[in-house]
Amino acid sequence: MAAGVRYGNVTTKPCRIEKVDRYAFQIILTQGLNRQIRRMCQALGYRVMDLQRIRMVNILLGDIKPNQHRLLMGDEISGLLWATSSGNGSSARQRSSVGAAPGTGSGYQMGHCPAPG
Template identity: 55%
Template sequence: MIRIAKYIAGSGLCSRRAACRLIESGHVQLNDRVAIHTDRVSNDDTIVVNGQTIVPPAAYNYYMYNKPVGIDCVCNPQDADSIVHQINTPVRVFPVGRLDKDSHGLMLLTNDGELCQRLLHPDYYHEKEYRVTVDKPLTGQFLKTMSLGVSYGNVTTLPCQVKRQSDNIFLITLTQGMNRQIRRMCKALGYRVIKLQRLRIKSLRLGDLPLNQLQPLPNDQVLELKQP
């Protein structure tokens, strides 16, 4: 018997965090009653999410995707810009985390809810690398402050790796995943992001994958992603 959110995530419908939100909003039924977070289930139970009966997949699938600017990572079929209109896979997969609509680059798509949970959980500090173009020349002070941590709103970002690539382009490697984090860090220091591209998630690299294309992951890459 496992927690119902973990079961839903294991079905490939969504991440465990998203499953928790569905349960909290009353969109999940367990054996003809509204489910609660503490419910534990097995394959003998009937779990229905928004009218869809949940069945664990026979196998998990993993893809890397080069997201273009203008594509929204929210899986909303009613949104013409949603990523669901850009991907065509034999089984339903969902994005691991988000890449904002104005950014482009590497995304991981899967129906493995447990891997999604591990990659998104802040306790694991998984690296994500980005190439950032800003609106004016970089200074040594800017690069130093970005690497030590930037305060904006009521948060201070963790220290990170920052490396200058050119006059106004730098690479940054984060272990956090806060909403629009890089853009807000730059804004707090008086810079505006012109272009933002994700290059890497842990050991998975974008490489030369064409824009708006999917590529299945080989087993060795999947195993590397599953490493702690």
């Protein structure tokens, strides 16, 4: 999964994966395709039982519930603007394809993912 996964006519970009326990792992994506994690897991024979977004770019979501919101702090705003800007001659998409800056990408924690088979 870390090297990218082919499903349908798409191959995902590489992502970072960290095993949390026997049935859970964290994924940091630099690409945000629709239902990407679920489709990557399905292509490899895993079944997603629980999926939680824990971070967007440099913004930790914490205990925010669905349909809730909170104000962004100054460093969160500047990090978000940097990640989405076209400054320094490269776009955020180009930067993430050659190695995202710390705190860029989206972090997910997956729990209860029974192994294939």
